[in-house]
Amino acid sequence: MSSDSIAVVDLDRCQPDRCNYECQNFCPPNRTGKECITLRGDDAQEGDPDQIHISEEICLGESCGICVEKCPFDAIEIINLPSELEQEPVHRYGDNAFALYGLPTPEPGSVTGILGPNGIGKSTAVHALAGEMTPNLGEYEDEPDWDAVLDRYRGTQLQNYLEQLIDGDIEVARKPQYVDQIPKQFDGKVRELLERTDERGELDYLVDELSIRPVLDQDIDSISGGELQRVALAATLARDVDFYFLDEITPYLDISQRMTAARLIEEISEAGDRSMLVVEHDLAILDLLADTLHITYGEPGAYGVVTDPKSVRNGVNEYLSGYLDNENMRIRPEAITFEEHAPRSATKGQPLVEYPDMHKSYGEGEFSLDVEGGTIYESEVLGVVGPNGIGKSTLAKMFTGALEPDEGEIDTELDIAYKPQYIEIDQPMRVDAFLSSITDEFGSSYWNTEIAQPLQLESIMEQNLDDLSGGERQRVAIAACLSEDADLYLLDEPSAHLDVEQRVQATSAIRRYTENHDATAMVIDHDIYMIDLLSDRLMVFDGEPADHGTARPPQGMRDGMNDFLADLGITFRRDERTGRPRINKPGSQKDREQKRSGEYYYS
Ligand code: ADP
Ligand code: ADP
Ligand code: SF4
Numbered sequence: 001m002s003s004d005s006i007a008v009v010d011l012d013r014c015q016p017d018r019c020n021y022e023c024q025n026f027c028p029p030n031r032t033g034k035e036c037i038t039l040r041g042d043d044a045q046e047g048d049p050d051q052i053h054i055s056e057e058i059c060l061g062e063s064c065g066i067c068v069e070k071c072p073f074d075a076i077e078i079i080n081l082p083s084e085l086e087q088e089p090v091h092r093y094g095d096n097a098f099a100l101y102g103l104p105t106p107e108p109g110s111v112t113g114i115l116g117p118n119g120i121g122k123s124t125a126v127h128a129l130a131g132e133m134t135p136n137l138g139e140y141e142d143e144p145d146w147d148a149v150l151d152r153y154r155g156t157q158l159q160n161y162l163e164q165l166i167d168g169d170i171e172v173a174r175k176p177q178y179v180d181q182i183p184k185q186f187d188g189k190v191r192e193l194l195e196r197t198d199e200r201g202e203l204d205y206l207v208d209e210l211s212i213r214p215v216l217d218q219d220i221d222s223i224s225g226g227e228l229q230r231v232a233l234a235a236t237l238a239r240d241v242d243f244y245f246l247d248e249i250t251p252y253l254d255i256s257q258r259m260t261a262a263r264l265i266e267e268i269s270e271a272g273d274r275s276m277l278v279v280e281h282d283l284a285i286l287d288l289l290a291d292t293l294h295i296t297y298g299e300p301g302a303y304g305v306v307t308d309p310k311s312v313r314n315g316v317n318e319y320l321s322g323y324l325d326n327e328n329m330r331i332r333p334e335a336i337t338f339e340e341h342a343p344r345s346a347t348k349g350q351p352l353v354e355y356p357d358m359h360k361s362y363g364e365g366e367f368s369l370d371v372e373g374g375t376i377y378e379s380e381v382l383g384v385v386g387p388n389g390i391g392k393s394t395l396a397k398m399f400t401g402a403l404e405p406d407e408g409e410i411d412t413e414l415d416i417a418y419k420p421q422y423i424e425i426d427q428p429m430r431v432d433a434f435l436s437s438i439t440d441e442f443g444s445s446y447w448n449t450e451i452a453q454p455l456q457l458e459s460i461m462e463q464n465l466d467d468l469s470g471g472e473r474q475r476v477a478i479a480a481c482l483s484e485d486a487d488l489y490l491l492d493e494p495s496a497h498l499d500v501e502q503r504v505q506a507t508s509a510i511r512r513y514t515e516n517h518d519a520t521a522m523v524i525d526h527d528i529y530m531i532d533l534l535s536d537r538l539m540v541f542d543g544e545p546a547d548h549g550t551a552r553p554p555q556g557m558r559d560g561m562n563d564f565l566a567d568l569g570i571t572f573r574r575d576e577r578t579g580r581p582r583i584n585k586p587g588s589q590k591d592r593e594q595k596r597s598g599e600y601y602y603s
Contacts, residue, residue, distance in 0.1 A: 004061075004080060004081050004083065005056065005059065005061040005062055005078060005079060005080045005081060006056060006078075006079055006081060006099060006302065006303055007054035007055075007056050007059055007076070007077070007078050007096050008076070008077045008078075008079070008096055008097065008098065008301065008302040008303075009051070009052060009053070009054060009075055009076055009096040009097075010074075010075045010076075010077075010301070011051055011075075013073040013074060013075035014051045014052060014071075014073065014075040014076075015073055015075075016039075016050045016051060016052065017050070018072075018073075019071070019072050019073065021037075021052070022067075022070040022071065022072070023037055023052060023066075023067035023070050023071050023076060024037040024038075024052065024067075025070075026066050026067065026070050027066060027067055028060060028064060028066065029058050029059070029060065034058050035055065035058065036054065036055050036058040036059055037052050037053070037054050037055075037067065038052070038053050038055070039051070039052060039053065040052065040053045053095060053096060054067070054076070054078075054096055056096075059078060061078060061080055062078050062079055062080040063080075064078070065078050074459060077299065077301065077302045079299050079302050079303065081303065082305075082329060084327055084328050084329055085101060085305060087101060087102075088137060088138045089101050089137065089138040089303075090102060090103055090125075090128065090135045090137060090138075090149075090152075091124060091128060091133070091135040091136055091137070091138070092136065092138045092140050093124075093140070094140045095140065097140075098121065098124070098301065098302060098303065098304075099138065099302075099303040099304075100121040100124050100125060100135075100303070100304050100306070101298075101303065101304065101305040101306065102125075102294075102305055102306035102307065102308070103125050103128060103129065103135075103153075103158060103306055104125055104129070104277060104294045104306055104309075105156075105157045105158050105161065105292075105294075105308075105309055106129060106161055106243050106275035106276075106277055107157070107275055107291070107292070108242075108273040108274065108275050109269060109270055109273040109274070109275075110269060110275070110276070110291040110292065111265060111266060111269050111276040111278060111289055111290050111291050112275070112276065112277050112278070112290065112291070112292050112293070112294065112309065113278050113279075113280060113286050113289065113290030113292070113293040113294070113312060113315070114277065114278065114279045114280075114293070114294050114295075114296060114306075115279075115280070115281075115283075115286060115293055115294070115295050115296070115315065115316070115319055115500070116295055116296030116297055116304075116499070117296070117297075117300050117499045117500075117501055117502075118300060118469070118471050118499050119300030119301050119304075120296045120297070120298050120300050120304035121296065121298070121303075121304030121306070122247070122279050122296060122304075123247070124304075125306060126174070126245045126247075126277065129161070129165070129172075129243065129245075129277070130170075130172040130174070130243070130245070131165050131166075131168075131170060131172075134146055134149070135149050137149065137152060146162075146165075146166045147166075149162065150162050150163065150166065157309070161275075164242075169242070170242045170243055171240075171241040171242055171243070172241055172242070172243045172244075172245065173236050173237075173239035173241045173243075173244050173245070174236065174244070174245040174246070174247065175232050175233060175235075175236040175244075175245070175246045175247060175249070176232065176247060177247040177248050177279070177470065177497070178469070178470045178497070179225065179228040179229050179232045179251070179252075180225060180228065180422070180470065182220060182228055182231075182232060183220050183221035183228075186220050187220070187221070188219070188220060189216070189217055189218065189219055189220065190212065190215050190216050190217070190218055190219075190220060190223065190231055191216045191217060193220060193231065193235060194207070194212075194216075194231065194234060194235055194238065197234075197235045197236075197238040197239050198238050199238060199239050199240035199241075200238060200239070200240045200272075202237075202238060203234065203238045206233075206234040206237055206238055206264065207234060209260055209264055210230040210231075210233060210234050210257075210260065210261070210264070211230070211257075212227070212230055212231055212234060215227050215231075224252070224422070225251070225252035225421065225422050226252040226253055226254075226257070226388050228252075229249075229250075229251060229252050229253055230253070230257065230261075233246070233249060233261055233264070237264060237265070237268055241274070242274060242275060243274070243275045243277070244265075244268075244269075244274060244275070244276050244277070245277045245278075246265065246276065246277070246278045246279070246280075247279045248279055248280060248281065248497070249261045249262070249265070249278065249280060249285070250280060250281075250282045250285055250526070250527070251470075251493075251496040251497055252388075252421065252422075252493070252496060253388075253526065254386075254387040254388045254526050255387075255526050255528070255568055255570065256387065256568055257388070258282065258285050258526065259285075259288075259568075259570065259583075262285055262288055262289040265278065265289060266289060278290060281495070281498065281499050281500050281503065281527075282495070282526075282527045282528075282529070283316055283319075283320075283500060283527075283529050284527070284528045284529055284572075284581065284582070284583050285583075286312070286316070287312055287313070287316050287582055287583065288582075288583045288585075290312045291312065292309040292310065292311065292312060292315075293309065293310050293311070293312045293315030293316065294306050294307055294308070294309055294310070294315075295307045295310065295315055295318070295319055295324060295331075297324070297329065297331045305327075307324060307326070307327055308326065310326070313575065313582075316580070317575065317577060317578050317580065319331070319500070320335060320336045320337075320578065320580060321335045321578070322334060322335050322336070332501070336500075336504055336533075337578075337579070337580075338529070338532055338533070338579060338580050338581060339532070339602075340574060340579040340602065341602055342556065342557045342558030342561070342601075342602045343536070343556075343557055349377045349378030349379035349380065349518055349520075350377065350378050351375050351376070351377055351378075352376045352377055352378045352414070352487060352488065352520045353375070353376050353399070353410065353412050353414060353488075354373075354374075354375045355371070355373055355374065355375075355376075355399075355408075355410045356373040356408045356409065356410075357370075357371060357372055357373045357407075357408055358370075358371040358373070358398065358405040358407060358408030358409075358410070359371070359405060359406050359407040359408065360391075360394060360398065360403065360405050360406055361406060367389075367391065367394070367546060367547060367548065367549070368547075368548045368549075369391035369394050369395065369548070369549045369550070369551065370548070370549070370550045370551070371395060371398075371405075371408070371550075371551045372550065372551060372552055372553050373408075373553065374539075374553030374554050375553075375554070376488075376520055376522075376554060377520065378518045378519070378520055379514055379515055379518050379519070379520070380514065380520055380521075380536045380537060381510060381511055381514055381520075381521045381522075381523060381534050381535055381536050382520065382521070382522045382523070382535065382536070382537055382538070382539055382554055383523055383525070383531040383534055383535030383537070383538045383539070383560070384522050384523060384524040384525075384538075384539045384541070385524075385525075385526075385531060385538060385539070385540055385541070385560075385564045386540060386541025386542060386549070386564070387541070387545045388545060389545035389546045390541040390542070390543055390545050390549035391541060391543070391549035391551065392492070392524050392541055392551075393492070394549075395551050396416065396418065396490050396522075398410060399414050399416060399488065399490075400413070400414065400416045400418075401413040401414075414486075414487045414488045415485070415486040415487045415488070416486055416487070416488045416489075416490050417481045417482070417484035417485075417486035417488070417489050417490070418481065418490045418491075418492075419477050419478060419480070419481040419489075419490070419491045419492060419494065420477075420492055421492040421493045421496070421524075423473050423474065423477045425465045425473060425476065425477060425480075426465060426466045427465050427466065428464055428465070428466055429464065429465050430461070430462060430463065430464055430465070431457065431460055431461050431462070431463055431464075431465060431468070431476055432461040432462065434465055434476070434480070435457075435476070435479060435480060435483060438480055438483045438484060439483040439484070439485075441483065442483070447483070450509065450512060450513060450516070451479050451482055451483060451509060451513075452479070454505040454506065454508060454509040455475040455476075455478060455479050455502075455505065455506060455509060456475060456502065456505070457475060457476065457479060460472050460475075460476070469497075470496070470497035471497040471498055471499065471502065473497075474494065474496055474497050474498055475498070475502065475506070478491065478494050478506055478509070478510075482509065482510070482513050486519070487519065487520065488519070488520050488521075488522065489510070489513075489514070489519060489520070489521040489522070490521075490522045490523075490524075491510065491521065491522070491523045491524065491525075492524045493524060493525055493526065494506055494510070494523060494525065494530075495525050495526075495527040495530045503527065503529075503530050504533065507530060507533045507534050510523065510534060511534065522539070523535070528572075528581070529581070532557075532581065535557065536557075537554045537555060537556060537557065537560065538554065538555060538556075538557055538559075538560025538561065538564065539551065539552065539553070539554045539555075539560070540552045540555075540560055540563045540564045540567075542563075542564075542567045557601075557602075558601070558602050561600060561601035561602065562598060562599065562600045562601065564600075565600035565601055566595075566598070566600055569586070569595075570583060570584075570586075570600070571583075571584045571590065571591045571594040571595060571599075571600050571601075571603070572584065572600065572601050572603070573590045573594070573603060574603065581601065
């Protein structure tokens with residue numbers, strides 16, 4: 001008996017009519033006549049009366065795991081809970097369903113961050129804190145009761161919040177994670193969507209700060225992902241509520257837009273004593289924005305634990321180190337580390353392309369791009385940085401030959417595999433069918449190790465492309481790009497909607513792939529930590545977005561970071577304990593010192 005393990009059966013996957021109950025036939029307790037795996041009967045999903053149920057009292061736990069191996073549909077998870085976990089769950093969705101341990105603590109006048117993987121219960125926690133769902137404290141058979149929840153949290157920082165919530169004194173506004181879905185729910189102009197949110201009379205200010213004015217009279221379904229993200233932020237922050245929940249603020253935004261969003265959230269929280277809860281995977285921005293931090297860990301889809309609040313500095317440090325001090329909990333075998341000093345600029349391979357100075361204009365009064373000539377090498381990962389609308393895709397199109405420069409000429413036409421920023425793979429086709437249509441290597445042990453595993457594709461292979469979440473779609477799109485046979489792999493914002501672990505895994509997949517194939521990758525991204533971990537060299541774009549841009553030649557990391565960050569006016573200091581880069585508060589002593597000495601990143 002092992003009551004310290006949980007059994008989770010995914011009822012969307014359990015299909016007994018197709019498997020002949022392999023799990024039940026092989027379960028050791030069942031074979032000795034015990035009722036460990038039984039049939040659900042009336043409890044099952046409609047139409048599937050014979051789905052299984054696992055008794056957590058009888059089950060032998062993770063070390064057995066025979067049913068997990070036997071199930072052909074990956075429907076079962078048996079997981080030993082960490083022994084450090086002393087409390088009972090705050091909520092369990094039902095028998096053999098997801099369990100959440102712990103709740104985040106909203107604080108008036110302060111920004112609380114949440115850092116952790118997707119599928120770990122963050123939205124569940126927010127449903128509870130928004131009063132939309134009464135947590136059942138794991139007793140899913142009983143009617144849930146707020147007084148019992150309050151009893152559990154009496155004497156903690158959450159008590160005050162919960163009392164107000166129960167009295168009906170808390171109003172909530174939330175920004176959804178996947179802004180791409182907004183046009184499916186709202187039909188009309190940007191102005192119409194925003195006007196109904198203007199509860200504090202601050203909408204004009206937000207519209208200007210977030211540079212939304214130029215698109216106010218456009219239809220919601222005609223604006224870009226970056227514009228949608230800013231409209232969604234404005235619509236949420238314009239409301240007059242006590243508790244704001246922002247689920248990812250950075251996807252599709254460039255760095256200065258990320259900094260602006262962070263500043264507005266802090267301002268609104270401080271000025272009105274409002275509680276902000278922010279889920280964010282761009283660690284540099286989360287570090288700048290949050291006052292306190294909860295880390296979430298566990299097993300996505302099975303159970304999630306929300307830690308007690310930590311200082312943001314310690315929280316991020318512990319998270320990166322892979323070990324949570326107070327919880328005495330290892331969440332990853334290795335630490336994620338950053339180079340404190342710029343790597344020596346070593347170009348590894350043969351030149352892939354040498355290109356001259358070039359110029360391209362889309363016409364009189366339209367956007368124009370100047371390209372300063374340079375060389376790109378085989379086996380290198382070139383980070384590409386610069387604001388949105390500065391000509392990065394325009395240059396990519398010149399490399400593929402899709403676009404002719406007005407001046408200058410590239411004499412090699414490169415085969416480019418391209419992952420666009422906005423991914424539209426909404427076909428009713430399964431992931432495995434889609435990927436095997438791209439490469440003959442699909443399913444080979446090599447492809448599995450280099451691509452499927454680091455991008456966590458195994459569990460979604462049988463799903464349809466149009467059922468995938470944003471993060472799943474991103475992983476499939478990165479895999480599809482790397483699976484093509486090309487000279488140059490161009491990935492535009494691969495970090496969007498990936499959690500931190502997935503960003504690190506995707507980074508190493510891209511790096512390994514280029515090294516093993518003498519290929520070249522150009523990666524456009526706005527997550528500085530990801531750019532730092534990925535890049536051998538940097539290509540910096542500057543200028544005036546939507547008007548004119550200049551592409552500087554690829555250069556070493558130190559010079560590249562200095563050029564890029566000087567243009568933005570942002571400096572990074574190093575954490576004393578871990579050496580991790582941290583954004584300086586604008587105008588702080590360190591910020592001014594570093595600007596004077598011209599060392600923006602590797603100070
Ligand atoms: P996150 O916000 O961290 O991505 P969620 O809170 O949305 O995670 O979901 C955590 C887990 O809970 C998921 O595995 C999800 O499938 C499961 N879950 C969510 N809602 C329900 C529900 N109503 N019944 C059963 N399981 C659910
Ligand atoms: P980035 O990739 O850096 O976001 P792009 O190269 O996509 O930038 O675009 C740079 C600018 O050129 C944008 O203002 C965009 O609207 C404009 N642009 C892109 N394609 C065209 C086109 N075919 N005609 C006119 N303007 C264009
Ligand atoms: Fe049975 Fe538990 Fe073993 Fe699965 S893990 S076969 S339910 S004892």
